[in-house]
Amino acid sequence: xxxxxxxxxxxxxxxxxxxxxxxxxxxxxxxxxxxxxxxxxxxxxxxxxxxxxxxxxxxxxxxxxxxxxxxxxxxxxxxxxxxxxxxxxxxxxxxxxxxxxxxxxxxxxxxxxxxxxxxxxxxxxxxxxxxxxxxxxxxxxxxxxxxxxxxxxxxxxxxxxxxxxxxxxxxxxxxxxxxxxxxxxxxxxxxxxxxxxxxxxxxxxxxxxxxxxxxxxxxxxxxxxxxxxxxxxxxxxxxxxxxxxxxxxxxxxxxxxxxxxxxxxxxxxxxxxxxxxxxxxxxxxxxxxxxxxxxxxxxxxxxxxxxxxxxxxxxxxxxxxxxxxxxxxxxxxxxxxxxxxxxxxxxxxxxxxxxxxxxxxxxxxxxxxxxxxxxxxxxxxxxxxxxxxxxxxxxxxxxxxxxxxxxxxxxxxxxxxxxxxxxxxxxxxxxxxxxxxxxxxxxxxxxxxxxxxxxxxxxxxxxxxxxxxxxxxxxxxxxxxxxxxxxxxxxxxxxxxxxxxxxxxxxxxxxxxxxxxxxxxxxxxxxxxxxxxxxxxxxxxxxxxxxxxxxxxxxxxxxxxxxxxxxxxxxxxxxxxxxxxxxxxxxxxxxxxxxxxxxxxxxxxxxxxxxxxxxxxxxxxxxxxxxxxxxxxxxxxxxxxxxxxxxxxxxxxxxxxxxxxxxxxxxxxxxxxxxxxxxxxxxxxxxxxxxxxxxxxxxxxxxxxxxxxxxxxxxxxxxxxxxxxxxxxxxxxxxxxxxxxxxxxxxxxxxxxxxxxxxxxxxxxxxxxxxxxxxxxxxxxxxxxxxxxxxxxxxxxxxxxxxxxxxxxxxxxxxxxxxxxxxxxxxxxxxxxxxxxxxxxxxxxxxxxxxxxxxxxxxxxxxxxxxxxxxxxxxxxxxxxxxxxxxxxxxxx
Numbered sequence: 001x002x003x004x005x006x007x008x009x010x011x012x013x014x015x016x017x018x019x020x021x022x023x024x025x026x027x028x029x030x031x032x033x034x035x036x037x038x039x040x041x042x043x044x045x046x047x048x049x050x051x052x053x054x055x056x057x058x059x060x061x062x063x064x065x066x067x068x069x070x071x072x073x074x075x076x077x078x079x080x081x082x083x084x085x086x087x088x089x090x091x092x093x094x095x096x097x098x099x100x101x102x103x104x105x106x107x108x109x110x111x112x113x114x115x116x117x118x119x120x121x122x123x124x125x126x127x128x129x130x131x132x133x134x135x136x137x138x139x140x141x142x143x144x145x146x147x148x149x150x151x152x153x154x155x156x157x158x159x160x161x162x163x164x165x166x167x168x169x170x171x172x173x174x175x176x177x178x179x180x181x182x183x184x185x186x187x188x189x190x191x192x193x194x195x196x197x198x199x200x201x202x203x204x205x206x207x208x209x210x211x212x213x214x215x216x217x218x219x220x221x222x223x224x225x226x227x228x229x230x231x232x233x234x235x236x237x238x239x240x241x242x243x244x245x246x247x248x249x250x251x252x253x254x255x256x257x258x259x260x261x262x263x264x265x266x267x268x269x270x271x272x273x274x275x276x277x278x279x280x281x282x283x284x285x286x287x288x289x290x291x292x293x294x295x296x297x298x299x300x301x302x303x304x305x306x307x308x309x310x311x312x313x314x315x316x317x318x319x320x321x322x323x324x325x326x327x328x329x330x331x332x333x334x335x336x337x338x339x340x341x342x343x344x345x346x347x348x349x350x351x352x353x354x355x356x357x358x359x360x361x362x363x364x365x366x367x368x369x370x371x372x373x374x375x376x377x378x379x380x381x382x383x384x385x386x387x388x389x390x391x392x393x394x395x396x397x398x399x400x401x402x403x404x405x406x407x408x409x410x411x412x413x414x415x416x417x418x419x420x421x422x423x424x425x426x427x428x429x430x431x432x433x434x435x436x437x438x439x440x441x442x443x444x445x446x447x448x449x450x451x452x453x454x455x456x457x458x459x460x461x462x463x464x465x466x467x468x469x470x471x472x473x474x475x476x477x478x479x480x481x482x483x484x485x486x487x488x489x490x491x492x493x494x495x496x497x498x499x500x501x502x503x504x505x506x507x508x509x510x511x512x513x514x515x516x517x518x519x520x521x522x523x524x525x526x527x528x529x530x531x532x533x534x535x536x537x538x539x540x541x542x543x544x545x546x547x548x549x550x551x552x553x554x555x556x557x558x559x560x561x562x563x564x565x566x567x568x569x570x571x572x573x574x575x576x577x578x579x580x581x582x583x584x585x586x587x588x589x590x591x592x593x594x595x596x597x598x599x600x601x602x603x604x605x606x607x608x609x610x611x612x613x614x615x616x617x618x619x620x621x622x623x624x625x626x627x628x629x630x631x632x633x634x635x636x637x638x639x640x641x642x643x644x645x646x647x648x649x650x651x652x653x654x655x656x657x658x659x660x661x662x663x664x665x666x667x668x669x670x671x672x673x674x675x676x677x678x679x680x681x682x683x684x685x686x687x688x689x690x691x692x693x694x695x696x697x698x699x700x701x702x703x704x705x706x707x708x709x710x711x712x713x714x715x716x717x718x719x720x721x722x723x724x725x726x727x728x729x730x731x732x733x734x735x736x737x738x739x740x741x742x743x744x745x746x747x748x749x750x751x752x753x754x755x756x757x758x759x760x761x762x763x764x765x766x767x768x769x770x771x772x773x774x775x776x777x778x779x780x781x782x783x784x785x786x787x788x789x790x791x792x793x794x795x796x797x798x799x800x801x802x803x804x805x806x807x808x809x810x811x812x813x814x815x816x817x818x819x820x821x822x823x824x825x826x827x828x829x830x831x832x833x834x835x836x837x838x839x840x841x842x843x844x845x846x847x848x849x850x851x852x853x854x855x856x857x858x859x860x861x862x863x864x865x866x867x868x869x870x871x872x873x874x875x876x877x878x879x880x881x882x883x884x885x886x887x888x889x890x891x892x893x
Contacts, residue, residue: 017190017191017192017193018163018190019190020163020164020165020188020218023163023218023220024165024218027146027147027218027220028147029147029148029149029218031149031165031216031218032134033131033132033133033134034130034131034132034133034134034148034149035130035132035133035145035147035148035149036132036133037132037133039147040132040143040145040148043145043146043147044143044145047145047146047222047223048222048223049142049143049222049223050141050142050143050144050145050159050160050222050223051142051223052223052224052228052229052232064103067103067104068099068103073099073103076095076099077095077096077099079095079286079720080092080093080095080096080099082282082286095724127139127140127141128140128141128143128144128150128159128160129150129151129152129156130144130148130149130150130151131148131149131150131151131216132148132149136151141159141160144159144160144219144222145219145222146219146220146221146222147218147219148160148218148219149165149216149217149218149219150162150204150216150217150218150219151214151215151216152170152204152210152214152215152216152217153210153213153214153215154210154211154212154213154214155209155210156209156210157207157208157209157210158172158204158205158206158207158208158209158210159206160206160219160221160222160226161203161204161205161206161219161220161221161222161225161226161227161228162203162204162217162218162219162220162221163202163203163204163217163218163220164186164187164188164202164203164204164215164216164217165188165215165216165217165218166188166215166216166217167186167187167188167213167215168213168214168215169212169213169214169443169444169445170185170186170210170212170213170214170215171183171184171185171186171210171211171212171213171412172184172186172204172205172208172209172210172211173208173209173210173211174197174198174205174208175339175340175345177197177205177207177208177227177228177231177557178196178197178198178557178558183211183212183412183413184198184201185201186201186202186204186213186215187201187202188202189201189202190202191203194584196557196582196583196584196608196610197227197557197610198557198558198559198608199608203220204217205226205227205228206221206226206227206228206229207226207228211412211413212411212412230611231611231638231639251758251759252692252758252759252760256696259703263703263707264285264286265285267281267285267707267710268281268282268285270710271710283719283720286720300691300695300732300735300736300739301688301691301739303736303739303740304684304687304688304691304736304739304740305684307739307740308680308681308683308684311680312676312677312680315673315676315677316666316667316668316670316673317664317665317666317667317673317676317677318651318664318665318666318667319663319664319677320662320663320664320665327627327645327646327663327681328629328646328664328674328677328678328680328681329678329679329680329681329682329683329684329685329752330627330681330682330685330752330753331550331627331628331629331645331646331678331681331752332549332550332551332626332627332751332752333550333551333553333621333626333627333628333629334545334550334551334552334553334628334629334630334631334674335553335554335555335614335617335618335628335629335630335631335640335644336552336553336554336555336630336631336632336671337554337555337556337631337632337633337637338532338554338556338558338562338563338566339532339556339558339633340633340650340669341535341631341632341633341650341669341671342534342535342538342554342566342567342570342572342671343532343533343534343535343566344532344533344534344535345532345633346413346417346532346533347413347414347416347417347500347530347531347532348363348417348420348421348530348531348532348533349361349363349417349418349420349421349528349529349530350499350529350530350531350533351494351499351527351528351529351531352379352385352388352526352527352528352529353487353490353494353526353527353528353529354379354382354384354385354388354525354526355384355483355487355524355525355526357375357376357378357379357382358375358376358379358490359372359373359374359375359376359377359379359380360372360373360374360375361373361421361424363417363420363421363424364424365400365402365419365420365421365423365424366402367424368423368424368426369424370421370424370425370426380425384525384526387506387525388504388525388526388528389421389422389425389427390427390432390436390462390464390506391464391465391466391504391505391506391525392418392419392421392422392466392504392528393418393419393422393427393429393432393433393464394432394433394436394438394453394455394462394464395451395452395453395464395465395466395504396415396418396419396429396453397411397412397415398410398411398412398415398416398418398419399411399416399419400416400419400420400423400429402423414500414502414530417530418528421528435457436455436456436457436462437455437456438453438454438455439454439455439456439461439512440453440454440515440517441453441454442517442518444467448467448471449467449468449471450465450466450467450468450471450472450518451465451466451467452464452465452517452518452519453465453518454512454513454517454518456512459510460508460509460510461508461509461510461511461512461513461517462506462507462508463506463507463508463509463513463517463518463522464504464505464506465504465505465506465507465518465522466502466503466504466505467502467503468502468503469487469488469491469501469503469527470488471503472503472504472505472522472524473487473488473503473524475505475518475519475520475521475522476505476522476523476524477520477521478523478524479524483524487503487524487527490527491503491527494527494529495561496561497529497561497565498531498559498561498562498563498564498565498566499529499530499531499562499565500529500530500531501527501528501529501530502527502528502530503524503525503526503527504525504526504527504528505522505523505524505525506522506523506525507521507522507523531562531565531566532562532566534566534569534570535570535669535670535671537670537671537672538570538671538672539570539571540672541670541671541672541674541675542570542571542572542671543571544672544675545675545678548675548678548750548751548752549750549751549752550678550752551604552572552604553603553604553605553606553617554566554567554572554604554605554606555606555609555614555617555640556606556607556609557607557608557609557610558607558608559607559608560580560581560582560605560607560608561580562607563580563605563606563607564577564578564580564605564607567580567604567605572604572605573604573605577604579602579603579604579605580603580605580606580607581599581600581603581605581606581607582606582607582608582609583606583607583608583609583610583613584608586600586606586609586613586616586617588616589616589619589620592620597620600617600620601620601621601624611637611638611639611640612639614630614637614639614640615639615640615643618630618640618643618644619643622645627645627646627752628644628645628646629644629645629646629647629648629674630643630644630646630647630648631648631649631650631671631674632647632648632649632650632658632662633649633650633658633669637649637658638658638661639661641658641661641662641663642661642662646663646664647661647662647663647664648662648663648664648665648666648674648677649661649662649664649665649666650665650666650669651665651666651667651668651669652667652668652669664677682752683741685753686741687738687739687740687741688739688759689759689760689764690738690739690741690816691735691736691738691739692759692760693760693764693767693768693771693816694731694734694735694738694812694813694816695731695735696760696768697767697768697771697772697775697812698726698731698772698775698809698812699727699731700768700769700771700772701771701772701773701775701776701779701805701808701809702718702723702726702727702805703772704772704773704775704776705717705718705776705779705780705801705805706718706723708776708780709780709783717779717780717783717797717798717801718798718801718802718805719798719858719859721857721858721859722798722802722858722859725848725858726802726805726806726809729841729844730806730809730810730841730844730845731809733837733838733840733841734809734810734812734813734834734837734838734841736833736837737813737831737833737834737836737837738813738816738828738831738834740831740833741827741831741833770882770885771812771815771878771882774878774881774882775805775808775809775812775878777878778804778808778873778874778875778877778878779801779804779805779808779874780801781874782800782801782804782870782871782873782874783797783800783801783804785870786800786866786867786870790866792867793861795859795861796861796862796863796867798859798861799859799860799861799863799867800863800867800870800871802858802860803845803849803867803871804870804871804874804875805874806841806845807845807871807872807874807875808874808875808878810838810841810842810875811875811876811878811879812878812879813828813834813837813838814828814829814879815878815879815882815883815886816828817829823883848860
């Protein structure tokens with residue numbers, strides 16, 4: 001749990017269902033004069049500042065210590081200590097160097113701690129205006145306390161959770177908190193007890209932005225007790241589970257540890273029974289321990305992931321945790337937010353409904369083009385349509401200038417959408433406003449639910465009105481009952497389809513009307529439906545996900561009808577699919593029946609979902625063994641981004657909180673980039689699998705060489721320091737080259753691998769044993785031939801074995817191709833890094849022979865021409881055997 005120096009104490013919970021008069025009474029505050037300065041100070045002392053808790057960060061020392069807390073490190077450390085005790089100081093220091101290299105690598109990766117709480121705290125730095133001692137004071141948001149009367153107006157960031165006492169055309173953008181695309185109209189009437197956040201219209205929430213109007217509200221929640229604070233708590237408490245790769249490498253390491261302990265112990269016991277020298281047995285057991293542990297595995301895995309991370313960065317995908325690259329490759333479920341992820345997070349005119357015609361339109365304001373995508377293509381030629389465009393510009397207080405990049409859009413998003421609609425229809429709103437100067441306005445109010453403006457042109461007057469369909473039709477006497485009922489039905493159908501609707505009316509008269517100019521004798525023009533349009537690239541990206549066997553699920557705080565409409569438009573669901581569950585349908589996980597689980601797993605669209613329910617949904621799929629990805633851009637997405645196996649934040653429209661909580665950030669906000677990243681993740685996993693196959697088969701060949709030589713009592717063909725050198729140099733460079741192999745497009749046409757399966761299958765282990773056995777036979781064969789047939793000394797035989805095993809392992813890399821293509825032309829031979837690794841390792845081998853210091857450290861003896869032929873044979877023969885067996889049996893395909 002987080003520790004805090006700023007946590008408020010004993011803050012009472014006040015239900016949002018209470019009327020305003022009961023709230024101010026419960027908080028003992030005068031709504032007209034506010035708190036006294038003395039009372040405000042007392043409450044600040046009692047409840048603490050209006051700030052989010054600051055969690056205690058893990059220290060750098062703690063992270064560093066953790067790098068040494070593994071059984072593999074302990075085994076290597078024990079081997080180093082024994083080497084020092086036996087007087088093998090060079091060998092001991094070499095093992096310590098390996099431990100330090102791995103520890104430094106792990107420390108660097110983990111030192112980037114999450115900054116999500118800092119981002120949340122930055123939302124507290126804005127000033128707030130409160131009513132105290134009978135007048136308005138501007139104070140720091142941290143000094144706002146329970147019972148303060150908060151004053152808000154357009155442009156303000158709300159400093160605390162509050163319940164409204166007064167609202168004048170108040171609209172608030174809550175998209176970052178709830179996922180609601182459109183600004184929410186606020187009112188003072190209490191809401192139902194079970195209303196989700198998006199429907200609690202009598203409340204203001206900390207961190208949201210006022211887009212229009214003004215109001216007064218009494219503060220009911222501060223600091224960690226606000227909805228923002230509750231999300232902050234969930235971000236801190238949501239456990240970031242180990243990634244699948246981390247878990248599988250850890251599992252593999254445990255297997256290798258048991259193999260190490262078992263072989264070394266067996267070898268020591270058998271040697272003692274046979275009466276062999278204890279010192280020699282201990283040195284050989286150390287050699288076995290070093291041979292069994294692939295010291296370079298974590299280093300190669302890190303570099304392979306880093307290479308994938310750099311490739312993704314070139315494609316506008318920023319990966320913050322290296323292991324997240326591979327996790328994407330195994331992802332088989334993606335939870336995606338709607339607003340800003342599947343949609344463009346901006347409001348546009350979508351549907352035009354005239355009394356006798358209908359059309360869906362695509363608005364391109366910047367290009368001044370408007371395309372009819374569905375319905376009556378001739379709708380734009382009617383006089384009623386032209387009047388509708390005119391009314392949308394006149395009954396409008398927003399401003400839109402496509403040529404001004406700094407203040408391109410100012411005002412209510414719906415009104416901006418109407419101006420864009422006019423531009424796309426070939427009309428310049430500025431010119432229209434000059435031709436029809438405004439003479440009077442009847443502003444929108446929650447009582448009338450409409451807005452009207454009066455304009456003059458020459459000697460005539462124009463009235464333009466917009467608002468709720470019922471209010472507009474009541475003022476249009478020429479409409480018969482049949483037409484009114486038809487328009488009501490159409491409006492309800494549009495709302496059910498997720499559209500926000502406004503009705504428009506018009507009036508043209510010769511004499512200037514009175515103050516009631518917008519209240520009677522209007523001519524009905526029609527309806528306009530608004531929608532946050534889907535991103536054009538999402539549909540093909542979702543199709544790619546389906547082809548790759550990835551299930552995509554929409555989880556949003558928006559209205560269910562809106563969510564389902566967008567889901568259909570991007571083909572997330574089938575055209576006729578009607579299933580969309582809301583937060584009210586979601587029980588806590590421990591209360592779900594088997595039928596409930598099946599219903600949830602079958603649904604692709606979830607709306608009005610709270611941050612806590614998002615966590616439950618992710619947990620439900622993780623319990624099924626799925627690897628879950630979560631995309632999002634809002635504060636409300638932060639806990640789920642952290643809880644998921646791979647959190648993906650939108651970098652352009654997303655909040656700083658989401659970006660810093662997630663493991664990955666899309667700089668272009670493109671859902672297509674997720675598909676690209678998944679493909680790269682699959683390539684990374686396949687490359688990791690290949691280099692682990694390579695490393696383990698090479699290490700097992702070292703184990704077999706030492707073990708078989710000991711049981712056959714033919715001497716010590718390899719020394720511990722020689723094995724360590726092979727593991728660090730001749731194993732690592734080819735493995736690293738395998739880890740940065742090229743992309744394989746075929747991987748995205750296959751279903752995701754089973755997340756429950758280990759990194760190496762049973763078949764893979766069979767391949768490892770086979771490869772190791774073939775290399776062992778070749779290497780021990782040349783050792784025995786050189787010492788028994790050619791009469792070479794044991795020291796020279798040891799040197800032959802060292803070089804023979806090194807060369808055999810270098811050549812073994814050519815056995816790792818996938819089976820597509822042939823031996824001479826495949827992904828291995830086309831990988832330029834393979835050839836660079838081989839040349840580097842061969843050059844190092846020459847240095848070990850010709851540099852006196854290295855020869856002495858590795859106990860290399862001078863050799864003649866005959867041993868060189870044996871070394872080459874030991875490297876080539878295993879490759880030939882493997883290729884023959886592959887040809888006959890299909891091995892490794």
